[in-house]
Amino acid sequence: MDAFVFLVSAAIVLTGAVGVLTSRNPVHAALFLVQTLFGVAVLFVLQDATFLAAVQVIVYAGAVVILFLFVIMLLGVDRAEDLGVEPIVGQRPVAAVIGASLMGLLLTLLLVATDGPTGAPGRTAPLGDAGDNTRRLGEALFTGHVFAVELTALLLTVAVVGAVVLARTVKGPLQPLPVVVVATATEPDEPADEGADEPADEGAEEEAKEEAKEEGSA
């Protein structure tokens, strides 16, 4: 029974991962990501990590992927991407070689280690059964690892503040990124004007505002 559940969820996980890699539309990639995350949650349940399975579904599938979808929809980048072109020559073969060697290395390590993973069984935080999992995890988090929990709280606060700072609207016209043609060594024609942030006279400022409006409407 365990083997059946494992094989089915492994198939779900791997097809989802391949889907993320190969889908041309970012929305489809996000949905494939949900598939993979659910498969991993099933594998967590199979290993009696019930709390993490719930958190996986709620935080990852519920929050992170929704955030991805929000950004995709808000930015309007949900159009299909042409996967046929390869802007950097030889990128895909090199990536395939790196991925294959990484996978081969890890799997070879598994095959060589015939006695399986080694190590001493835990003494300070023994693993309970599935029903006991959440209580034990909470006890361990808020007794032995309370400093780490406080640090993650600080990290989350910093991340929220950072996101707000990044998302604030900048006064004045936005400077578009300079257009650079990929895979050529030529410099852009004109170096960016250092005074471009603050237009000198009012006429230039109005021009810049109109440009910004056009960019916004385009």
Add this chain to the structure above:
Amino acid sequence: MVVTTSWYLALGAVLFSLGAVGLLTRRNPLIMFMCVELMLNAVNLTFVSLGAELGDLGGQLSVFFVLVVAAAEVVVGLGIIVAIMRRRQGATADDLSVLGG
């Protein structure tokens, strides 16, 4: 057929490699982020499997903190992507080569 820890570790290895290949090949920054999530999930699976093998709660504790860090990373990363996309519609990872100076 008994599911041993090695099965989970092998699945984690394959998932990690797939995520790495995706990160190296795709140019859409959002999909690159999703591939990072795939790699994080592969490592989470490995943590839980080894914790179950050794009867230690430490693996699951590590996964808990990885989840928190991943959530913070996604928030900041998507904020950066939104800030970039507002300046340049349809920017890909290649367009950010201007950061090189």
